[in-house]
Amino acid sequence: MLFTSSGTILFDAARMNNLETIDLGKNGDNNNAVTLSLADVLGLSSTSGGTGISAGGDDIDLFIFGDDQGEVRDDVNLSGGWTANGTVTTSVVTGSETTFNLYVASGVQVAVQQGLDQLVA
Ligand SMILES: [Ca+2]
Numbered sequence: 001m002l003f004t005s006s007g008t009i010l011f012d013a014a015r016m017n018n019l020e021t022i023d024l025g026k027n028g029d030n031n032n033a034v035t036l037s038l039a040d041v042l043g044l045s046s047t048s049g050g051t052g053i054s055a056g057g058d059d060i061d062l063f064i065f066g067d068d069q070g071e072v073r074d075d076v077n078l079s080g081g082w083t084a085n086g087t088v089t090t091s092v093v094t095g096s097e098t099t100f101n102l103y104v105a106s107g108v109q110v111a112v113q114q115g116l117d118q119l120v121a
């Protein structure tokens with residue numbers, strides 16, 4: 001999913017599923033934000049094997065990336081008891097070598113592009 005507008009994405013996990021990537025948009029300092037609870041991620045992510053990319057001993061269920069440049073960067077807020085699980089670097093998701101921070105909770109793993117504003121609890 002590519003989000004090109006400004007502002008914050010509001011998710012309705014009951015209406016969206018099998019998301020593998022959330023692209024907050026690289027261009028423009030529009031300070032996009034996405035806020036996801038553990039329940040949101042469980043509802044949004046694929047139920048059939050995730051993204052097909054594994055790291056840190058687990059499948060990655062969701063990648064989130066966007067504007068990591070300059071003073072204004074996109075925001076990712078995760079709640080629900082996430083634990084940092086190292087990093088992974090791949091060009092498969094964004095088309096160029098990109099390093100992601102990994103977070104795990106309740107058997108799901110989310111990869112958030114390094115350099116985004118991240119608030120994880
Ligand atoms: Ca953006």
Ligand SMILES: [Ca+2]
Nearest residue numbers: 067069070072
């Ligand atoms: Ca920026």
Ligand SMILES: [Ca+2]
Nearest residue numbers: 073074075117
């Ligand atoms: Ca920001």
